[in-house]
Amino acid sequence: AQSVTQLDSQVPVFEEAPVELRCNYSSSVSVYLFWYVQYPNQGLQLLLKYLSGSTLVKGINGFEAEFNKSQTSFHLRKPSVHISDTAEYFCAVTPSGAGSYQLTFGKGTKLSVIP
């Protein structure tokens, strides 16, 4: 079984400041890792994913994340946030072997960008 921990439930940050949203996972098997974003009254949208290869992955809207296997982490970063980045962000994992690829999510981090 897998589990995902997002330590910060809320992160306020000033506009144009950098931000890091933390994600740690636990799994007995290899996993794929994801960050999803949820804007108010909308569904979950994939920001970025790590399947294999380079541990630094870039996603949409200027976000990037780094996979650290030894620390079992997949932290999300953005060097300069905008008001439009205000949303809830979810880290998720799925076993990398063949299967239904069901996702296990963290509790989410609400990012509030302050003008």
Added chain:
Amino acid sequence: EPEVTQTPSHQVTQMGQEVILRCVPISNHLYFYWYRQILGQKVEFLVSFYNNEISEKSEIFDDQFSVERPDGSNFTLKIRSTKLEDSAMYFCASRTSGSLYNEQFFGPGTRLTVL
């Protein structure tokens, strides 16, 4: 751009009543999912569906729940006798099939309120 749609956006029901939540996955997708998110908690996997049968289900998905693909476009989640604790946001997702991972696309969700 193709998207997953869900109806209704909000459903209010009395405890003990049956509800059916509807989803229209992306047309060429073959794998379908239901997830739920109780207010303030993490998004949880309920069930995955492929080739007209359940491929995986979680402990939450007990005998009160069922899924169906009644025609070529809809994918439904039925809760036979709703409980107060079924109040949650229910998300449908779909993806193309294949042994390699491909992205799950999420719908906007149905908010179920059980009174």
